[in-house]
Amino acid sequence: MDLxxxxxxxxxxxxRALLTGACGEDEAALRPTxxxxxxxxxxxxxxxxxxxxxxxxxxxxxxxxxxxxxAHVARRLAxxxxxxxxxxxxxSGDAPGAVQLAAELDxxxxxxxxxxxxxxxxxxxxxxxxxxxxxxxxxxxxxxxSASGELAPLTELxxxxxxxxxxxxxxxxxxxxxxxCGTEPGDTVVHFTTVAxxxxxxxxxxxxxxxxxxxALARRDRAGGRATVSIAWGLWDLPxxxxxxxxxxxxxxxxxxxxxxxxxxxxxxxxxxxxxxxxVTIADVAWERFAPLFTLARPSRLFDGVPAARQAxxxxxxxxxxxxxxxxxxxxxxxxxxxxxxxxxRLLTLVRAHVAAVLRHxxxxxxxxDRPFKELGFDSIAAVELRNRLRASTGLSLxxxxxxxxxxxxxxxxxxxxxxxxxxxxxALPVSGHIDEVEAALAGLPAGDPRRAxxxxxxxxxxxxxxxGVDGPGERADERDLAAATADEVFALIDRELGV
Numbered sequence: 056m057d058l059x060x061x062x063x064x065x066x067x068x069x070x071r072a073l074l075t076g077a078c079g080e081d082e083a084a085l086r087p088t089x090x091x092x093x094x095x096x097x098x099x100x101x102x103x104x105x106x107x108x109x110x111x112x113x114x115x116x117x118x119x120x121x122x123x124x125x126a127h128v129a130r131r132l133a134x135x136x137x138x139x140x141x142x143x144x145x146x147s148g149d150a151p152g153a154v155q156l157a158a159e160l161d162x163x164x165x166x167x168x169x170x171x172x173x174x175x176x177x178x179x180x181x182x183x184x185x186x187x188x189x190x191x192x193x194x195x196x197x198x199x200x201s202a203s204g205e206l207a208p209l210t211e212l213x214x215x216x217x218x219x220x221x222x223x224x225x226x227x228x229x230x231x232x233x234x235x236c237g238t239e240p241g242d243t244v245v246h247f248t249t250v251a252x253x254x255x256x257x258x259x260x261x262x263x264x265x266x267x268x269x270x271a272l273a274r275r276d277r278a279g280g281r282a283t284v285s286i287a288w289g290l291w292d293l294p295x296x297x298x299x300x301x302x303x304x305x306x307x308x309x310x311x312x313x314x315x316x317x318x319x320x321x322x323x324x325x326x327x328x329x330x331x332x333x334x335v336t337i338a339d340v341a342w343e344r345f346a347p348l349f350t351l352a353r354p355s356r357l358f359d360g361v362p363a364a365r366q367a368x369x370x371x372x373x374x375x376x377x378x379x380x381x382x383x384x385x386x387x388x389x390x391x392x393x394x395x396x397x398x399x400x401r402l403l404t405l406v407r408a409h410v411a412a413v414l415r416h417x418x419x420x421x422x423x424x425d426r427p428f429k430e431l432g433f434d435s436i437a438a439v440e441l442r443n444r445l446r447a448s449t450g451l452s453l454x455x456x457x458x459x460x461x462x463x464x465x466x467x468x469x470x471x472x473x474x475x476x477x478x479x480x481x482x483a484l485p486v487s488g489h490i491d492e493v494e495a496a497l498a499g500l501p502a503g504d505p506r507r508a509x510x511x512x513x514x515x516x517x518x519x520x521x522x523x524g525v526d527g528p529g530e531r532a533d534e535r536d537l538a539a540a541t542a543d544e545v546f547a548l549i550d551r552e553l554g555v
Contacts, residue, residue, distance in 0.1 A: 057084035066090075081355050095253060096360035098335060105329035111137040112242060113195025114187055118143045118174050118232070121152035124247065124291050125200045127317045129156060131325070132196075133165035140165055141187060141194070143180070143232075144201070145173045174201060175226035177235070184235050194236040198245040201227060209260030217261050224265030225272075243328065244283045246273050250312070253287045253336040254349065254357060270334060277333045286327060289338030290314045309436045311345030312338060340364075347371035351435050351455050371455055382450030384494065387475055402475075403468040409444040410464055413437050424465045428458050449475070 056073060059065055069090045072078050080092040115137045119125025121144060129140050140160065142153070157167040168187070172179040187194060207220070233244055251259040252266035266287070273285035290307050292314035304314055315338070323337050342363040349355065350368055358364035390398045407419040414432055416422060422431065428438070438458035445467075446453050451474050454460070461467040493510070500507035 056082075059085060059087065079354070079356055081353060082357065093357055094360045095336065095357055097362075098332070100326050100330060100332075103330060105326075106331045107329060109243070109325070109328035109331075111135060111196045113193050114138070115140045115196040115198070116143060116187075116194045116232075116236065117141070117198045117200060119200035119247075120144050120146060121156050121169070123200065123293060124288075124317070124320075125198075126152065126156050127321060128198055128200060128324070129167070130159060130163075131321045132198075133160045133163040135325075137165050137196075139168070139192070141168045141170060141183070143170050143172055143174060143183070145171050145176075173227070174199070174232050175223075177231055180232055181235050184237075195239075195242045197233060197236055197238065197243070198247070199232075200247040207261045208258055209264070212261055217264065220261040221265040221268055224262065225269060238281065240280050240282065242282060244273075244276070244281065245324075245328075246270075246283070246285045248285055248287045250287050250289050250336055250338050274333060282331070284327060284332065285334045286324070287334075287336040287338075288315065288320070289340075291320060292316055306436075309344075310348055311341035311343070313341065315339055343367045343370075347455060348435055348439055351439065373452075381498075382448070383475065384450075386449055390472075390475060398472060399468060402471045403465060405448065406445070406464045406468045406471070409441055409448070412444065413441050422464055424468075425463050427462045428464075429462070433458060445471070451475070 058070075064087045065085060066087075069085055073080060073083050073085070073090060078090065078092075080090070082093045084091045111132050115129075115132050117125045117129055117132075117140060119128075119142070121142060125142060125144065129142060132140060142156070144153075153167075153169045157169070160167045170179075170183050172183060174180065184194060207216075209217070212220070238244055246269055248266040248269055249259070249262065250256075251263035252270050256263050270285045270287070273283045276283035289312055290304065292304075307314065320337065327335055327337075342358075342361065344367075346358055346361075346364040346367040347370075349358070350371075358368070390401065393401060403424055404419065407422040407424065410422045410428075410431065411417075411419045414422075414437065433441075439455055442453050442455055442457050445451070445457075449471060451471065453474075457470065458467065461470045493514070497507060497510060500510075
């Protein structure tokens with residue numbers, strides 16, 4: 056929650072509404088003019104006419120490694136007509152990647168200078184800017200791709216450490232470098248940040264906060280008349296070190312965030328510059344996977360403006376498909392034929408089999424029934440996958456948080472048993488199976504089908520008939536209830552009795 060700097064400007068009524076969840080917002084800014092929630096909205100950039108045909112201006116300064124996004128940006132700007140590019144990377148120097156990049160740019164008619172300075176090295180950068188001004192002209196385009204962050208959840212940070220990491224990130228992002236370059240209103244400054252600044256990240260608490268701060272500073276620069284652009288990127292699909300993908304790349308894919316191919320990423324960058332958009336998020340998102348995971352811990356309205364995300368979240372909250380009633384009925388019949396302990400063992404075997412499949416274990420026996428899911432190796436992605444598997448196999452409408460609510464395979468099996476609920480009376484009263492058949496029949500009828508309405512009314516009348524007198528002798532329950540009933544309740548009772 057973002058509060059006004061002056062406490063006297065705080066509207067306590069709006070603050071109460073936000074804190075109690077009455078407005079449904081989990082991120083909000085309170086201002087004298089009202090309360091503002093965050094929304095991510097699609098940008099149909101292909102449907103808009105560009106404001107300009109952007110071209111690099113003056114000498115281009117790029118911060119970042121010669122084997123990362125910086126090299127791809129350099130190649131694209133060279134193709135767009137940049138005369139000279141300065142690559143600021145303290146790790147490059149005469150590295151093979153830098154040498155190869157220089158040869159490629161030379162073939163395009165663009166000179167390359169690789170400077171082994173960190174963006175935070177004020178003195179070294181100042182000397183570099185002076186040297187460029189003497190030999191290659193003024194720096195008119197600055198693109199920062201070098202920002203990186205430490206894996207540190209906010210819960211593991213002290214205020215001092217958080218402040219230090221935010222400050223270090225801003226230094227690494229080259230905030231002072233922009234001042235040293237003496238950028239003018241017509242110049243372009245681009246900051247590469249991360250999607251963690253757009254929607255957060257569990258393991259990048261300080262990095263997300265620092266990147267969000269950089270986004271805000273870029274917007275402030277833009278409001279002050281500088282052509283500053285901030286782009287929150289998803290992970291780029293680039294080799295690391297020995298050429299293998301980073302260990303966390305597969306995790307991103309499982310979350311629904313596919314690494315970005317550099318070619319369409321650079322096309323998107325060019326579109327952002329052509330349209331002069333001040334701040335965008337560019338990512339390849341599989342919303343059907345990502346959105347339910349994002350709202351697993353708590354509801355969020357951040358993606359209300361993204362139709363695909365909203366549909367995915369709503370679909371995850373819906374009950375199991377219509378076939379679920381038939382599956383649940385079949386499972387109840389199977390369990391009804393078993394003794395109590397056999398029912399528990401049957402469902403525990405079911406849970407262990409699906410846990411083993413999610414964790415890629417060779418057999419269910421590898422899953423310890425009383426070991427917490429977290430210790431077994433579960434994360435939010437695995438939790439949702441297990442829930443989906445169990446919902447498909449049992450027909451039960453399980454919440455996405457079921458693994459967190461029942462933290463061991465055995466406790467989850469107990470939950471399934473309670474939901475399936477054959478009960479001890481299932482074998483003594485065979486009619487229970489017919490109730491399952493009625494439920495399956497209802498599930499198979501559309502909402503507007505008159506047969507469905509008639510069946511529901513019959514069931515409601517039966518429930519009323521056989522529960523009205525359960526209070527025992529004396530004053531009849533229905534007479535007592537009618538005496539206290541409102542007019543609307545009486546009319547509802549008449550409708551039920553008559554099957555209307």
